[in-house]
Amino acid sequence: MNEDQRSLLLSSSSRFPPPQGVKLSYGTAGFRAGASILQSTVYRVGILAAIRALKTQSVIGLMITASHNKVSDNGVKVADPSGGMLSQDWEPFADTLANAPDPQQLVHLIAEFVENEKITLDGAKSVEILLARDTRPSGESLVEAAKHAFWELTGFGVDVDDKLVVDGANGVGGEKLELLKTMLTGLVIEIRNSGKEGAGVPNEGLGADYVQKEKVVPCNFGSQDVRIRCASLDGDADRLVYFIVPSGSSNKIELVNGDKILSLFAKFIKEQLSILSKEIDVNGNNDYQCRLGIVQTAYANGASMDYLKQLGLESLKAAEYDIGIYFEANGHGTILFSEHYLRWLETRTTELSDAVGDALSEVLLVEAILKHMGWSIQRWNEFYQDLPSRQLKASFLGHLSILWTVMDRTAVVTENAETVAVTTPGIQEAIDAVKYLRGRCFIRPLGTEDVIRVYAEASTQKCSRQLGKLCSGTRIPVSWVWNLLVINFLFQTKTDRIIILMRIYVDLQIFCYSCCHYGGLNA
Structure with missing residues (x-):
């Protein structure tokens, strides 16, 4: 298990805490209990199914059902490649996973098990899981818990080639993005609330400010967008936030705000500068050390500040650095480059406008980084967990x-x-x-x-x-x-x-x- 997988499992499993005072046991019907206490169990069985697929190098099934039990119950079980039940040898592992008291113990159990079974998680992206459920109302949210486990362990989300859905806030950004997307290759963009021919009121029940403050889906978004990468501009296209629709049963979203956009830019640029520095060292010409810094407002979440400190980045004035990244939590920001640094780079130039609030160029930079790194929005969102x-x-x-x-x-x-x-x-x-x-x-x-x-x-x-x-x-x-x-x-x-x-x-x-x-x- 690599450090990225360990870190993401720790973070994501904390969102599915086990029920207090409940001990579950895997039997012939898998795990069964009241549906209200099963999310943690289904999440952990999702991890088990992915590991089982790696071990067998075959397709594994995961079924969410409680058969003839009352509708308030539900359950989860794994089907082996033969179509039969999960091998009995793995049932004790299923029990220990389901009953692990905290994320640290859960990750320790997984790491220990895959090491003993000589299972490598490096090829986790290639596993295939067949997922099914019955028609119980609780099934949808439990399926999402299982998917979350797959995504964290098997490459951190859906294929990064999937489409981006953008809320144009019925403003100028949506209209211009319609023109821009015709020039792009390798990125599929679907634009809603584009404001064509004056249709719709700008920023009313939609747009970056509405999404950031209300943390609900904007107009014309909903259950069809579950787990898809979504972004929202505001009416004059100077703000940008991303978001995830975690479930079709609620209008709530997981917000990926300006703090996380800043963190993505900072992590990527820091890594690229490190690579550039090594190349210069090899050529024996390292006479210039680039200074990278970040700027946040008082409204930046404390967790983002801690994350950036771990990257070794300090927050002062953007103009005092060779590369200064400035972003507000509301999605308003930019990247500044010093004249000295640009002269040193000579022919290397930036495609990002340094005018504060150029949301169109910022969305393209986000997409380029995610594509380059092979990351999904889920992995990006797991950089850190916001403090309430x-x-x-x-x-x-x-x-x-x-x-x-x-x-x-x-x-x-x-x-x-x-x-x-x-x-x-x-x-x-x-x-x-x-x-x-x-x-x-x-x-x-x-x-x-x-x-x-x-x-x-x-x-x-x-x-x-x-x-x-x-x-x-x-x-x-x-x-x-x-x-x-x-x-x-x-x-x-x-x-x-x-x-x-x-x-x-x-x-x-x-x-x-x-x-x-x-x-x-x-x-």
């Missing part, structure tokens, strides 16, 4: 809502890439006091609305949600509230003052209630 995050809009901080509805958003001034609040004393201190595992939170004034945006991330979805709520309700000293209210009151019209006084009356009631029940604003 939460974005909120707060029109006030603390219990007195008039603090932020009377004041404009410019009362909050930030520094350090907009991650530290330096005005209105007490706010940043209150945020810093909230501690969660791998927790990170900041506030910043929104540029388009009179509200404050709160970003929070932590090790679990529950923690990120709690962190966001706590920080969007950050409490500050009462003395500061009244000082700010008096200052703002003096600059209001007579009518506005009456409205403010009425709101103060209401908020004082809230304040008194808070003091009685929660210990006041300084609790």
Whole structure:
């Protein structure tokens, strides 16, 4: 088992945790249980089936059914090349796989078994599995779990020659991509929401911003796109995100956002620079060391930052590097090349426009890299697993809502890439006091609305949600509230003052209630 397979199995198996307190045993009917607890088991049997196919060098069958059991049950079993049941010699291995308590133990069992059986996983791409299921409602999601196992172990996904489906957001990008695809060979692109002849409203229920924020399929995408590589532009084609439709039973997607686009570009360019450096060393001419760096915004997921650090890349200003890769999580970004580096490369030039937000050239670069590396979108998506995050809009901080509805958003001034609040004393201190595992939170004034945006991330979805709520309700000293209210009151019209006084009356009631029940604003 190579390191790529080990890493991807660790990552993907963590998405299919085994049920707590349940021990399963492989019998003549395979594994059977309530369908709600079988996803982990089916995923692991998918791994077993792929290994069995490698061992026998034959086609293996995998059937998802519970035969005559009630509809809420389901099961999974393996058929050997003869059409008969799985060899009894392999049943203990099936049991240990199904009951492995965590991803680390699972990968250890697989590595140990293939070594003892002298099975090489290098040829895993050539295995063939026949997959079938009955008509139970749970069958579809269980089939997806089995497919996920095949893809991770047998070459990380479907053939990279499959088509790319692009959501054009009914904007200029879809229209121009229609022209561009006629010039391409070796890449099949299907464009939906192209906005031809004014059809459809740009960015309404579709487009990169909608997909990135809502994490659901855009208009005209659905069950027909399960496991297919999909991308979404926005109306003016300056943003790009990719996504996977994991199941036809839900409109949820697996988002491959700007952070992962940046990671893909960084990994590829770093490897190419390493190859170039070795070639130069052989020729005895290595008088120039290229500096590669990345730039992310505060909204970049912490897991992506950790991944890029592992690649040895630092984040400063894109213009300070020979090659600087800049990307926002929302899919807005570019790659910059220094004039010095371009002169050094002489005849070598880039096909990527360095204008920030050239989504068409960026989608072509993504496709070229995936094709060159032989990677599927599934493998790309497994670079790292995003930390759960939460974005909120707060029109006030603390219990007195008039603090932020009377004041404009410019009362909050930030520094350090907009991650530290330096005005209105007490706010940043209150945020810093909230501690969660791998927790990170900041506030910043929104540029388009009179509200404050709160970003929070932590090790679990529950923690990120709690962190966001706590920080969007950050409490500050009462003395500061009244000082700010008096200052703002003096600059209001007579009518506005009456409205403010009425709101103060209401908020004082809230304040008194808070003091009685929660210990006041300084609790």
